[in-house]
Each structure stands twice: as structure tokens, then as C-alpha cells.
């Protein structure tokens with residue numbers, strides 16, 4: 001039985017901060033960002049956008065292709081959840097009008113939870129092939145102003161319909177994983193911004209990749225040459241470049257720069273202009289590969305794609321999938337390109353105004369309308385969040 005991603009759609013906020021604007025404000029050479037970390041823009045969420053509204057925006061187009069009551073579970077991966085008890089998926093369930101005969105749960109482990117949710121969904125479907133599971137990975141990456149992490153913010157949500165006989169990619173059984181209790185990046189409960197030991201986090205990421213890869217080869221007997229395209233968790237695109245070079249070196253492959261670029265570059269294009277979206281970022285990378293590869297020259301049908309998920313703290317997993325015949329017919333490439341292109345640029349001051357007006361601790365607040373998307377966070381009343389469908 002083949003199980004995997006039948007439909008996939010991505011959403012981000014309506015605003016971005018250019019790293020050229022950021023560099024000018026901070027009096028830093030812009031090439032530190034465009035070349036040094038490989039980022040050009042970061043999507044910025046206004047106060048009336050959170051992971052629930054982003055997830056609803058990502059999932060709505062998928063609901064146009066399936067009856068809402070066919071969804072048997074929502075697995076919502078996020079590390080920027082909106083409530084310590086109620087799952088973000090429960091708010092989403094209401095906004096999308098899903099059936100009461102549907103289970104909903106939120107999953108967390110830093111940027112890893114999206115991959116965990118996808119793997120959990122495939123296992124549930126292998127146990128019961130009638131299930132159709134909506135997997136959401138949604139996050140808003142936020143660091144303190146004037147810290148090294150500030151240039152690596154961003155946000156986004158990916159919605160994936162996971163089913164039997166998937167039309168886009170079969171997720172293959174067998175994966176390699178690695179866990180270690182480390183403090184490279186964390187966000188205590190009282191904080192809205194993450195804390196990070198930046199340089200250390202990049203070392204732990206690469207070390208985890210080596211361990212997860214070794215376990216993957218032992219579990220599957222697959223080799224580097226069995227994989228055509230490589231998708232990585234992308235906190236910033238240079239990290240994915242470093243990851244691939246580390247893997248190439250580890251397996252002793254003799255590749256030209258052009259061959260390395262062909263294996264990885266298409267999967268980095270969206271992340272370069274969206275920024276980090278934590279649990280979603282690996283799947284934004286996969287969508288970027290699907291949307292940006294020149295499919296006339298490189299038809300992906302039958303090609304094997306690898307996924308490396310890294311969540312600080314840390315858990316990592318390496319797994320693969322095979323692209324299905326006819327996949328191009330169900331891609332939502334135009335929607336993704338329009339969403340990204342239609343974002344409005346913010347000045348540094350406008351970014352700060354958004355930044356400082358996100359306050360989940362408020363008991364009562366009505367948010368001004370900045371979010372132009374189909375769903376928005378209208379306000380908080382008596383500590384309860386209220387969402388509205390705008391159009």
C-alpha cells in the first residue's frame with residue numbers, strides 16, 4: 001500500500017521585511033545576509049495573524065478538493081501554539097467547519113513536529129486506509145530585537161492531505177532518527193521570543209544529520225546515490241547548503257558544485273524569501289522543489305526525495321519519498337507564487353510596530369485589521385481568542 005501526501009498547500013503572512021532594509025537600519029553589510037546566511041526577505045505576521053489563521057489560510061484550498069467530513073484527523077504541528085491547553089487544531093477545526101467525527105491534536109518538538117505529524121499520519125493510514133488526515137505545520141519565528149537571531153525570522157504554514165494512494169509523493173517506510181537532550185534553542189513558557197545559542201545550534205544540527213543519516217542507511221539499506229533531491233530543514237538557506245555539503249563529505253561523494261546545486265537549490269528558493277517557518281520550513285522547501293524545478297527538463301515522476309527534519313533541543317529524522325506519476329496536475333504552484341509575490345514590504349519601524357503589538361497575555365484586545373487573508377484573529381475577550389472569516 002502506498003501512503004503519502006495527496007495535496008499540499010502553503011501560506012504565509014501578507015507582509016515582509018527585506019534584509020536590505022534590515023541591514024541599512026543596523027548598519028551591517030547586506031551581503032552578510034544575502035551571502036553569509038543566504039536570506040533576502042522574512043515574512044512578518046501582523047498582530048491579527050497567528051498560527052491558527054495561517055493554518056486556515058494554508059488548508060482552505062485543500063478543502064476545496066475534499067468534503068470537510070472526510071477528514072478523520074487533524075495533526076497540528078507548531079512550536080508557537082496559542083494556548084497551553086487547547087490545541088491550535090481545535091480552533092482550526094471550527095474555522096474550517098470539519099466534522100465532529102474527527103480527532104484533533106497539537107504536536108510539539110521545536111521544528112521537528114511537522115515531520116513527526118507526517119510520520120504519525122502515515123502510520124495511522126497504514127493501520128486504517130480509509131483515514132484522510134490533515135497535517136498542519138505552522139509557525140511564526142520570532143527572536144529578540146538586536147540579537148543574532150533577528151535576521152532569521154519569518155513565518156508560514158503548510159497543509160498536507162495525507163492519504164492512501166497519494167497523488168504527489170509516497171512517503172517510504174523506514175527512517176533514521178536521533179535525539180539528544182541539548183540546549184541550543186528554546187522558549188520558556190513566559191516568553192514570546194525564542195532564546196538561542198546560535199553557533200552551537202548550527203553544530204548540533206550538522207551532528208544530528210550525520211547520526212540520523214547513519215541510522216537511515218542501517219534501517220533502509222539505501223545509499224546517497226539512491227536519492228535524487230534533498231530537502232532539509234531551512235532556518236536560513238546557508239544552513240541547508242552546509243548540511244548538504246556535510247552529507248556529501250560524509251558519504252565521500254565526488255560531486256561538482258553544479259551537481260550539488262541541482263540536488264538542493266530548487267528547494268531553497270521559497271525559504272530564501274519567506275524566512276524561517278520552524279516546523280513548516282522543511283515542507284516549504286519541498287513545495288519550493290516541486291514549484292521551481294524546470295519540469296520540462298527534470299520531470300520528477302519516480303524520483304526519490306529525501307527529507308531531513310531538525311528540531312532544536314534536539315530531535316532529527318531522515319526519511320524519503322517517491323514522487324508519483326501525474327503529480328504536476330495537483331500542484332498549487334500559481335497560488336504559492338501569487339501569495340509570496342503579493343506581500344507588502346514593511347519599513348523597519350512598521351515591522352517594529354507589528355512586533356511589539358503581539359501580546360498573548362492581554363485579557364481583552366481588539367486587533368486592527370492588517371491581515372488581508374481569508375481568516376484573521378479578531379481579538380481576545382476574557383482571555384478567549386476570537387477568529388473571523390474575512391472573505
Ligand code: CAA
Pocket residue numbers: 029030031032033035036037111148149150151152185196197198199201202205233234235236239276278310311312
Ligand atoms: N559578506 C558575506 N558573508 C558574510 C559577511 C559579509 N559581509 N559577514 C559575515 N558573513 C558570513 C560569516 O562568515 C558567516 O559565515 P559562516 O557561517 O560560513 O562562517 C555568516 O555570514 C554568518 O555570520 P556570523 O556567524 O557572524 O553571524 P551571526 O553571529 O550574526 O549569527 C546565526 C548567525 C548564528 C545563524 C544567527 O543568525 C542565529 O542565531 N540564528 C538563529 C538560530 C538558527 O537559525 N540556528 C540554526 C540551527 S538550529 C535550527 O535549525 C532550528 C531552528 O529553526 C532555529
